[in-house]
Amino acid sequence: MDNQQQDYISDRLNVLRLRFIERLRGELAYLSDFADQVRKGHVDELALNDCRQRLHKLAGSGGTFGFPSLGEFARDLEKRLKREQKALAAESDGQFDFLPVDENIADQLELLIGIADLDNPLSTERERSVQPDEELISHGMQVRLIVVLDATDQLASLPDELQKYGFSVETIESREGVLLASSADPCNAAAVLCSDASIEGVARWLEAHPRGAYQPPVPVVCIGQAENFDRRYHVAQHGARAFMSAPVDLPELVERLETLVQELAAGTKGRVMIVDDDRELAEHYCLVLKSAGIEAHAVSDPLTLLSELYAFEPELLLMDIELGAHSGVILARMIRFHARWLSLPIVYLSSEDDPERQLRALSGGADEFLVKPISEDYLIRAVQMRCHRARQLSELMNRDSLTRLLKHSVIKQEVERERQRCTRGDYSSVAVLLDIDHFKQVNDTWGHAQGDVVIRTLANLLRNRLRESDAIGRYGGEEFLVVLPHCEPSAALRLMSGILESFSELEFSSEEEVFHVTFSAGVAKINDFSAGDQIIEAADKALYERKRNGRNGVTLYTDNA
Known part of the structure; x- marks a missing residue:
């Protein structure tokens, strides 16, 4: 949150506080008049209930706006009045116009009024517990990672590999447990990756660069050779959120990073x-x-x-x-x-x-x-x-258990919801249907386990390259459905072509053999249709037009598709 927003919120809180004080004056005048009515014996059940509800509000809001003693006293008096109301209702049985309320209630109300005057916060500055919040990381385009390189060289190739998945990677050096990172700031990083040899230095560095108020700490992913209990315990003791054995399985690492990023983004929002x-x-x-x-x-x-x-x-x-x-x-x-x-x-x-x-x-x-x-x-x-x-x-x-993307029924609903939203808001939105090329051949050649790796990898790449406002779902098998709000078809074509290029460059390995995979995609402008099913059908037609023309590409739906 920027300073201008924080100043606005602070000003609004002060305005609300002053507004409460003005309202409190009216409430105190009402309570004073009610005390007089109690002494005169002119209180009916409706007035008694109204007074109790006003005390209930004061009990809840007094402490919030700087009158803690008033709030506590109002709470006690509300309970007293509730008991009085219950007893009087049983005694009168509706026979009397006015209720014989105990005059001690009037004395207590006057004490409450006196407490409000003594506890008036206008003369003192009430401390705020909320501090300006730093900008939260956005899980979408260019998630920032920090990779710590040290003498073990276990992570030397990792930055280049992670960049292929769409991550923004910054490297820093660690020498003898000391991080040479004078200009690096971990506070807006999605995660820090280091070897188990550098974990203590990383922990000290992060402790010296704490995040803003109400933000979770930067997650640390540790990579190392040793898998014994003592080493893992040592890594966990210094704050690591994950430990992976070297040489690291890259798709598994990317999936773990995506999970941590999602948890981090979700932890402070709502x-x-x-x-x-x-x-x-x-x-x-x-x-x-x-x-x-x-x-x-x-x-x-x-x-x-x-x-x-x-x-x-x-x-x-x-x-x-x-x-x-x-x-x-x-x-x-x-x-x-x-x-x-x-x-x-x-x-x-x-x-x-x-x-x-x-x-x-x-x-x-x-x-x-x-x-x-x-x-x-x-x-x-x-x-x-x-x-x-x-x-x-x-x-x-x-969420789908394999990819953590939206399930089939949920992403279909999102298409219809976005159709309604962009119609009301008069802006352009796009739906994209993707299908992994020759996926049956991948399963038959490399096995279903590798097929799952390919599906998860594409899911992670989409999640990392698209915006938080975009909806991504697993439509079925090797098919994915994406909703891009506030997006023109031309921009969607460029975006998906870029993601396709990155995906085609990724290397998948099985038993020391390496293979590459591509996908085909169909794009449909949501605004051109009157129902969600029509949009998906149009994207599907564009997808199969792409497949008929050689796969490995992105096609926009037209009436001739």
Whole structure:
């Protein structure tokens, strides 16, 4: 995140804080008037419930906006009022217009008002726990790797080999355990590769160059000869995320790097929807999460919740259990009516701290409870972990086990979704269908295990060369389907031709024999069709036109294809 964005978020947080203080003045005036009504005996059930809900909001937002004592006192008073309300309801049985509320409630409300004045944060500067975030690595074009070269020469040929797979590779030297890397910065690297002889020096170097707040450490892949327990333990002790035996199996290494890059990119991101009828508090949480690179969207009106879910498609839903006239517990149950949202993690973010009530609330369809007020640091880390876990579960359901690309049904849905998006947005998008040339011959000659290596290699190359916004799926067998948003057909032809050239240069080996593989591709402009199936059929026609003309190339669909 750049400084301009960080300044904007900081300014917005200050505006929300001042807006809360203005609102607090109105709340305190209301509570003072309510205390007078209690003493006069003019409180009905509706007014009592309204006061309790206002205290519930203050309990959740007070600490967030700099009034921690107010928030704690409001929480205790809300519980007291809840017990009072329950007892009075049983006693009156609807017989009285006004309820005989204990006057001690009025005394407690006046104490609450006094605490707010004593704890006014306008005279002090509240510390922020969120630090400016460094730009996260983008898993797409030119993933940056750092290869550490040392006297063992185990990794000497690795930079050139990895560049063929589309990685951007920087090398640094290690002499006697000291890295000669005065100008190299590991913070925006996707991974560091080193021999087991250099692992201690690499660990010291990374420790001296920590990443920004809320970012995971740079993963280290270690390559070495020794496979005994003590050596592996030593490597793991110094922070390595993977160990591979030399000479390294290149396709296996690339696949491991792709896995680490995906985990790294996913570890700090996420899409979170916050449902809270306190608009300032909801916006505050959104800004805090955005400052850490998490995409957040606030919903204050429960009536729009379902439409907002389909529009935003969150990975995590944070929701209060009291939303004015609506219950978050019932809303969670209602969300689960829709098969699309059965796996969506729902976490209650509420000032309710009674364990029994929390359990009853969770039985309605939610997964976890976070108690307000919640520190900004804790909120960010809690959301990051839950989004990462949600993404892992989604990958298990939606990803092909061999390639980690989208499954057939999911990539087909993505074609239709992009058709709808580019129609609404009035921009060009493209679909590409790829097929590995003579793949049956690869399996028959080199075996199915080598065939799997070829498929995984092409999947990794596509993932590395395409943008994060592009969708890539395994359409079937040796076929791949790619969706390229905001892309003209001419640009897609150049892009896929470049990927084909890189793929054809890769060497596959089996029993000391080397072979090369190519692919054919068909390109179709998504905007030219009215249904997803029509788009895929057009790309398929262009693909087979390419095969009829000699394979090993890319063809654009035309009406004559």
